[in-house]
Every structure is written in C-alpha cells, then in structure tokens.
Amino acid sequence: MTTTQLLSLTGVSKEFPGVKALNNVHFDLNKGEVHAIVGENGAGKSTLMKILSGIYKKDTGNIVYQGNNVNVSSPNEAQKLGISIIHQELNLMPDLTVAQNIFIGREDRRKGRVFLDDSKLNKAAKDLLAELELVLDPKQKVGELTIAKQQMVEIAKAVSYRGEVIIMDEPTSSLTPAETDALFKIIRTLKAAGKGVVYISHRLEELNKITDRITVLRDGEYVKTLNTPETSIPEVISLMVGREVNQDQRPEVRPLSNEVVLRVEGISDLNLLRDVSFDLRKGEILGFAGLMGAGRTELARSLIGADPKTAGKIYLNGKEVKIKSPSDAVKVGIGYLSEDRKKYGLLLIQNITFNVILSSIPAFSNRLGFLKTKPAGSIVRDAIKQLSIRTPSENQYVKNLSGGNQQKVVIAKWLTRDCNILIFDEPTRGIDVGAKDEIYRLLTKLASEGKSIIMISSELPEILRMSDRIAVMCEGKLTGIIDNKDADQNKIMQYATKFRD
Ligand SMILES: Nc1ncnc2c1ncn2[C@@H]1O[C@H](COP(=O)(O)OP(=O)(O)OP(=O)(O)O)[C@@H](O)[C@H]1O
Numbered sequence: 001m002t003t004t005q006l007l008s009l010t011g012v013s014k015e016f017p018g019v020k021a022l023n024n025v026h027f028d029l030n031k032g033e034v035h036a037i038v039g040e041n042g043a044g045k046s047t048l049m050k051i052l053s054g055i056y057k058k059d060t061g062n063i064v065y066q067g068n069n070v071n072v073s074s075p076n077e078a079q080k081l082g083i084s085i086i087h088q089e090l091n092l093m094p095d096l097t098v099a100q101n102i103f104i105g106r107e108d109r110r111k112g113r114v115f116l117d118d119s120k121l122n123k124a125a126k127d128l129l130a131e132l133e134l135v136l137d138p139k140q141k142v143g144e145l146t147i148a149k150q151q152m153v154e155i156a157k158a159v160s161y162r163g164e165v166i167i168m169d170e171p172t173s174s175l176t177p178a179e180t181d182a183l184f185k186i187i188r189t190l191k192a193a194g195k196g197v198v199y200i201s202h203r204l205e206e207l208n209k210i211t212d213r214i215t216v217l218r219d220g221e222y223v224k225t226l227n228t229p230e231t232s233i234p235e236v237i238s239l240m241v242g243r244e245v246n247q248d249q250r251p252e253v254r255p256l257s258n259e260v261v262l263r264v265e266g267i268s269d270l271n272l273l274r275d276v277s278f279d280l281r282k283g284e285i286l287g288f289a290g291l292m293g294a295g296r297t298e299l300a301r302s303l304i305g306a307d308p309k310t311a312g313k314i315y316l317n318g319k320e321v322k323i324k325s326p327s328d329a330v331k332v333g334i335g336y337l338s339e340d341r342k343k344y345g346l347l348l349i350q351n352i353t354f355n356v357i358l359s360s361i362p363a364f365s366n367r368l369g370f371l372k373t374k375p376a377g378s379i380v381r382d383a384i385k386q387l388s389i390r391t392p393s394e395n396q397y398v399k400n401l402s403g404g405n406q407q408k409v410v411i412a413k414w415l416t417r418d419c420n421i422l423i424f425d426e427p428t429r430g431i432d433v434g435a436k437d438e439i440y441r442l443l444t445k446l447a448s449e450g451k452s453i454i455m456i457s458s459e460l461p462e463i464l465r466m467s468d469r470i471a472v473m474c475e476g477k478l479t480g481i482i483d484n485k486d487a488d489q490n491k492i493m494q495y496a497t498k499f500r501d
C-alpha cells in the first residue's frame with residue numbers, strides 16, 4: 001500500500017434474489033484523486049457505492065480504509081468514518097427547508113429533546129452555500145425546488161460532513177453546463193484539500209475534464225482501470241458495452257409529411273410561457289431545445305393539462321380540443337413521459353408489470369376491474385426485451401432496479417399505451433450509451449410507424465441526431481424552428497439565448 005491510498009475494496013460480491021449485482025469487484029481510491037466508475041445501466045456502480053457507504057451489506061469482500069480493515073455496517077458508521085454519498089435518486093425531505101435537509105439528524109439537541117434552532121441552522125447553511133458558491137435560499141422548502149437545485153442541496157449536504165471520501169452517483173444528470181462547471185469547481189477544491197472523490201456518470205465527455213482514473217464495470221464484473229490521460233471515450237465505451245457505439249449520427253433524412261396532427265396556437269401560462277405556437281406533423285420527431293428554465297417542460301405540462309393555460313388553443317387533426325387534465329390528454333392520444341420519474345413517473349413500491357400497464361389499465365382489466373395479468377405479462381416481457389431492462393423478471397419491484405432501468409420502465413409504460421402523440425421529456429437522462437442507442441432506434445421506429453414525437457432534451461448532440469425539426473425556446477417563448485439540415489449547435493445556442501444578454 002502506498003501512503004497516498006485512502007481506500008481499497010477487494011473481492012466484493014453482492015447478490016440479490018435472481019441478480020448477481022457484483023462479482024469479485026475491486027476498486028481503490030487515493031488521496032486527492034477523482035476516480036470515476038462507469039458501466040451500463042445495472043452494471044453494479046450504485047450497488048458498490050452503497051456497500052461502501054453502509055447501505056447494503058456485502059456478501060464477500062474486504063474494505064481497507066486509511067490503512068485499517070473496516071466493516072461499514074451502517075450509513076451512520078460510514079459518516080463517522082468520513083465517507084459520504086450523494087445519491088443517484090435524490091433523498092431529500094420535500095417539506096423541510098434547504099438548511100434542515102443539509103443538516104438533518106445533526107440539529108442541536110437540548111434538554112433531552114430535539115430542538116431545532118432554525119436561525120443557527122440557516123446561518124450555517126448560508127455559510128456553507130456561500131463557500132460552495134451555490135445560489136440557494138436556506139429557508140426555502142426543498143419540495144419547491146427544481147431537480148437541479150435539489151441536486152445542489154445533496155451536494156452541499158455531502159460536503160457538510162467534511163469527510164475524506166465523497167461519492168457522487170450521477171450528480172450532473174440534471175444539471176446545466178453552468179451548474180456542472182460549478183460542481184467541478186467544488187470537486188477541484190475537494191481534490192486540492194486531499195479528499196478522495198468517487199464519480200459516477202453517464203456523461204462520458206465529463207470524464208476528461210475532472211477524473212484521474214476510470215474503472216469500468218460490466219454486468220457486475222470488474223473490467224479495467226484506466227488512467228484518464230491515457231485513454232479515450234471510444235475506448236471507455238467499448239470496454240463498457242463490449243462493442244463500438246457511433247455517437248455522432250444525424251437522422252436519415254425522411255420525407256416529412258405535410259399532415260399536421262397537432263397545432264398549438266398562442267399558449268401562455270401563469271408564470272413563464274408567452275404565446276407559444278407550433279405544429280407537429282405525422283411521423284415527425286420535433287426536438288425542443290433550450291437552456292434549463294426555458295419553459296420546455298412547462299409547455300409540455302400545459303399542453304397535457306397538468307398546469308393551467310391562461311391563453312391558447314390546441315387543435316388535433318384540425319379540430320379544436322380542450323385538454324384540462326393529463327387524463328383528458330391521454331383520452332385524445334397524447335402521452336407525456338415526465339423528466340422526473342420519481343415524482344410523476346413511477347410507483348417504486350410496485351413491480352414492473354404494474355407500472356408498465358398502470359397507465360393503460362382499462363385495456364388490461366376485465367369487467368370487474370381486476371388486472372388480467374396474463375396478456376399484460378407477455379406485453380411487459382416484450383417491452384423488457386425490447387428496451388433491454390436488466391431485471392430477473394417482470395415481477396421485480398421498481399425500487400430494486402438500477403436508476404437507468406427505472407427510466408426504461410417509464411418509457412415502456414408509454415409504449416404499451418396507444419398514443420399517437422408522445423412527448424418525451426429528457427428521455428435518456430441517466431441512460432447508458434448503449435441503451436441510449438436502443439432508445440434512439442425505438443423513437444425513430446415509432447416515428448416511422450406514423451406516431452408523432454415531441455422530444456425535449458438538453459443534450460444538443462441528441463437533439464441534432466434525432467429531430468426532423470428543432471424548436472428552440474428561451475425564457476418562455478419559442479424563438480425559432482430550424483430544419484435539421486440547417487441546424488448546428490451554434491445556431492441552436494443563438495436561438496436559445498436570444499433574449500439574454
Ligand atoms: N435492493 C435491490 N434488490 C434487488 N436487486 C437490486 C437491488 N439493488 C440493485 N439491484 C440490482 O443490481 C444490479 C445492479 O444495480 P445498480 O443500481 O448497482 O446498477 P448501476 O450500475 O448503478 O446502474 P445505473 O447506471 O442504471 O444507475 C441491477 O440489476 C439491479 O436491478
């Protein structure tokens with residue numbers, strides 16, 4: 001062991017019923033190092049980190065921390081040792097404030113009872129947030145924050161323990177480029193202070209910017225550890241998926257139908273949206289690009305009646321329709337795949353079958369309202385195969401699936417339902433490169449079968465690869481619609497920032 005080694009895991013195995021999540025995996029971390037773990041959805045990254053942070057017990061294996069054998073038997077013990085984790089699925093209390101969430105469990109205790117000294121908490125949170133240069137109000141309720149801001153709260157919370165090891169499980173999946181840069185700054189500060197950072201991400205282009213080494217896992221097995229300066233993204237990808245994946249494609253040029261299936265005219269809402277109009281054609285993929293907060297999700301939500309419109313009309317195949325609620329939207333054949341799977345997309349304590357067909361219960365229930373599980377089961381098994389959802393069976397609880405596989409369940413849910421218009425909000429967030437490819441193929445297939453797709457995405461390469469036309473929003477307004485052949489990242493960014501200085 002060198003003196004700079006902070007941590008080493010060897011021979012770690014972990015089995016869940018029907019799933020060998022980890023098989024004889026090893027991993028080590030040095031002081032002042034950022035060490036990435038990459039791998040496809042379900043490869044075992046989060047499981048390994050949950051073992052290290054005391055959430056799961058390992059079946060076999062050794063953990064040496066600061067030169068000593070340790071047995072991290074609980075999250076509490078991990079914290080005492082100085083190991084903290086930012087979870088992939090955010091773990092905050094929506095009804096508590098930012099400050100309360102950061103310091104949860106560590107409030108002042110006086111006179112034998114829990115006593116929350118809010119002014120002290122708020123002050124401590126304010127100082128910490130200032131130190132990390134995060135713009136957050138300590139007193140705001142976390143449930144009112146965007147996912148990106150919640151992510152920031154998680155980051156602040158993990159740093160507040162002042163430990164030696166900080167594990168970040170996909171911290172940037174919902175962050176904008178600017179927010180990501182702010183996080184990288186924090187990581188560099190931690191690194192300079194001699195801390196060790198474990199960094200999990202599906203955004204492989206980040207690895208070059210921030211990591212020193214990269215460990216690749218595949219199907220629960222250790223594949224290889226690479227020195228970042230000596231490797232390349234294509235090498236990492238081929239180790240991850242065992243094949244080459246072409247990341248930079250443009251869509252095959254398909255003749256665009258003139259048939260307008262959806263016409264949106266002058267939609268405004270209470271807060272952000274101002275007079276948004278566009279049309280969507282049969283078999284078209286219409287990409288929606290823009291910076292975070294441009295109003296794309298708000299537009300989708302007001303289209304499907306989840307949020308009230310203050311003005312505007314919606315026409316389906318030329319006829320005006322009134323959509324007052326998401327169930328109205330589904331009735332007229334518009335499905336919305338939410339960006340926040342935990343809040344709107346899935347019931348985590350139900351199994352895959354339930355989640356996938358829940359959204360189309362009338363089609364699968366008999367007259368008494370009971371689920372006819374048999375045909376449903378085979379449809380769900382098909383979807384599992386089509387989307388390569390990694391699970392022992394369709395009866396697995398969704399909470400037991402890896403993050404990316406949960407996202408695929410949300411997609412499966414909408415695919416089994418017969419909607420002619422599908423709105424996908426960040427469909428590949430948290431999804432590995434190989435599976436992204438499958439999802440792209442699937443969306444293209446749906447479009448070629450005549451479905452019309454609105455795809456909201458913050459990833460410009462994805463927008464350029466998938467969209468027939470690209471609608472760009474900025475501050476609640478639609479600033480342009482560009483044909484794919486005329487579009488590039490620069491042009492999109494110009495429209496996306498048109499109303500900014
Ligand atoms: N509590 C659990 N019960 C049953 N199976 C589980 C549990 N936790 C994880 N698994 C399974 O272990 C495997 C590894 O999951 P893990 O969450 O570690 O993947 P991951 O590499 O983090 O993937 P992702 O990129 O999608 O987050 C998956 O097949 C998952 O379904």
Ligand SMILES: [Mg+2]
Nearest residue numbers: 046088402403
């Ligand atoms: Mg994970």
